[in-house]
Amino acid sequence: MIEFLIALFVFLFAHMLPQIGDLRGKIIARTSRKAYIIGYSVLSTLLLIWMISAALRAPRTILYAADPLTVRISMGLMLMAIILFVMGALRPNSLSVSFRRDRGHQNSNPGILALVRHPIIVAFALWAFAHILVNGELANILLFGIMLAFALLGIARLNKTKPQKLSAADYARVKQREAGSWGQRLRRAGDRQLAIELVIGIALYIVILHAHGPIIGVDPLAYL
Structure with missing residues (x-):
């Protein structure tokens, strides 16, 4: 410990x-x-x-055990997390964690950013929560619980600090990607790149799912 x-x-x-x-x-x-x-x-x-x-x-201090239902829920959350991570990693994002620099095209090609401001951090939070569901050992609960809190606090901090680093005009421009109804934002998000990101995310999920047992030592598929 x-x-x-x-x-x-x-x-x-x-x-x-x-x-x-x-x-x-x-x-x-x-x-x-x-x-x-x-x-x-x-x-x-x-x-x-x-x-x-x-x-x-x-x-090992076990507080609860995984079962087929919680494993299925966890696997679904992990699918969402990996897809969100891929989509967030491939889009420039002035308001959150990003691996790409904003070239001024976030409004015309926002992708997932029209729906989720912090896709990478939300993916991290989903990863943590999914693992809390199926890891009943005290050390793992502490590990993933702190990771979940860390992600939520990160979102709050970025919502406060990122806008301050942009000019008023740039902030207003970037905020436009989140404007309108949910349907309008969904249509704004949909493009060919989003479909490619979805395929990449699903493929990566399959790889991680089958590698989880050999690498981590716990095979989620064994519970199904």
């Missing part, structure tokens, strides 16, 4: 540190935005792997 708590602390600290004294901006100024995103993504992934592996090695 001590290793898990250390890994959890390091993971959370690594995600708070870039905001202290605008460290993120200083690193980007010395390198580049692309280099920062790649480096930070690699670091986050490694820390996440360490944290999950430490949780798997922690003493």
Whole structure:
């Protein structure tokens, strides 16, 4: 349990540190935005792997067990999470986490952003919640519960800070993608790229689902 708590602390600290004294901006100024995103993504992934592996090695204190129903719900949530992640990763997004720079085409080609402002973070929250449903061990509940809280707090923080980094004109322009009724936003989201992203997301989900057992040691398909 001590290793898990250390890994959890390091993971959370690594995600708070870039905001202290605008460290993120200083690193980007010395390198580049692309280099920062790649480096930070690699670091986050490694820390996440360490944290999950430490949780798997922690003493087993089981509070509840998975069953076929919760596994099916979890699998459905994970399908949504992976599709959302792919769609969010492939669209520039001035109001949230993004892997692509905004070139001024967010309104004409918003995709999922017309429906969900923070697709990558929502995907992260769905991932955490899906794993809480089927992981009744205390260490795993702590792990994924904190990850869920971390995602929700991240959404609140981005809603406050991201608009401040845009001019009034740019913010009004980006907000237009969310304007109108749900039907209008749905039509605005639909394009050929969205269909491609959907296919990629489903394919990635299938790969992850079948790799989960060999890599993580738990096969969701065994519960079905």
